[in-house]
Amino acid sequence: MILDRFRLDERVAVVTGAGRGLGAAIALGFAEAGADVLIAARTESDLxxxxxxxxxxxRRAHIVVADLADAEACAALAATAVAELGRLDIVVNNVGGAMPTPLLDTxxxxxNDAFGFNVANAHALVRAAVPLMLEGAGGGSIINITSAVGRMPGRGFAAYGTAKAALAHYTRLAAMDLSPRIRVxxxxxGSIATSALxxxxxxxxxxxxxxxxxPLRRLGDPAEIAAAALFLASPAGGYLTGKVIEVDGGLIAPNLDIPIPDL
Incomplete structure (x- = not known):
């Protein structure tokens, strides 16, 4: 059955930034598909x-309350997943962000902070996770959450857009280094109806x-991002690596104007 390819039975995932929004939706989607999930964020009540x-x-859930702006805290999640849930198959790097700021005020x-939060900390978790994935499961899937702003120019996004563009290309580079056993x-x-928006x-x-x-004349639903993550994490997406899936309603230009005046 084709739907069986979307199952994650007995697999273990780490999802960062999972107290709400996209991370929570992805964690719940994985659980519905049969995975146990370590979820991490700053707010214990949300987790x-x-x-x-x-x-x-x-399914089993393990929470880690941590400031994931700290690279060491991100890296520690991999060993915690194995210790608490027995193995590690999937990593979702979902934390990130940076406030819009005019270029000359950036x-x-x-x-540097935007690059660290969005890229370097994801790399820290990847480095910690890969040996454990290979040891316990023989392979795995890593999914990075970038942004439409990482490929489209818009005022005010010098830090955020640059960092997300870097994360997208990091994905392609990591996929080459980690193939064929780990897919990245x-x-x-695009604009998804979460508390961030x-x-x-x-x-x-x-x-x-x-x-x-x-183009699709609506905001996205977090479940639509979760569905894309499930595809990438599961055997259904087993022939994809080094790809960035754009789930953005068809955007070819930014749909949110930051009112930054001309010089």
Whole structure:
């Protein structure tokens, strides 16, 4: 059966930034497909809610409360997954971000911080996870969450867009180094209806403008990102590596205008 290829029975995944939003949706999607999941984020109460939902699906959940802006905290998740859940098959690097800032107000330190948070910390977890994946499962799947802004120019995104573009190309490079036993892919979401976009979702005029600037005329649903992650993590996506899947409603230009004036 073709749907059997989307199963993750008895596999173990680590999902960062999983207390809410895309990370929570991905963790729950994996659990529905049969995986046990280590979820990590800063807020324990958010993680507990997601963990309970995973357990209600009949799967195991382990929470790690950590500041994932710390590369060492990211790297430690791999060994914790093996210690608590027995193995490691899948890693989803979902943490990241940077506030929009005009180019001339973006200091070198801010750019370095964005690169560290979005790229270097993902690399720290990858380095820690790969030996354990090879040892316990013989291989695995790594999924990086990038952004549509990583490929489209828009004002105010010098730090965030550059970091996400770097993560996308890191995905391609890592896929070459880790093939054939570990697949590395990425998802580049567009405007998804999560708490990170609440300033848009809560303003009817702004939401309408964003939707009208999106070819599919709506915001994305977190479950649509989770479905893409499930495809990449499961045998269904077994012939993909080094690819960035764009789940963005068809965007060819930014759909959210940052009001930065001309010089």
């Amino acid at each position: 507990e809610k997601v963990a309970q939902q995973i357990r209600d699906l009949g 200091s070198p330190r801010r750019l 892919n990425a998802i580049a979401p 609440e300033i848009v979702a809560g303003d009817e005029a702004m939401r309408t403008a964003v939707e009208q600037a999106t």
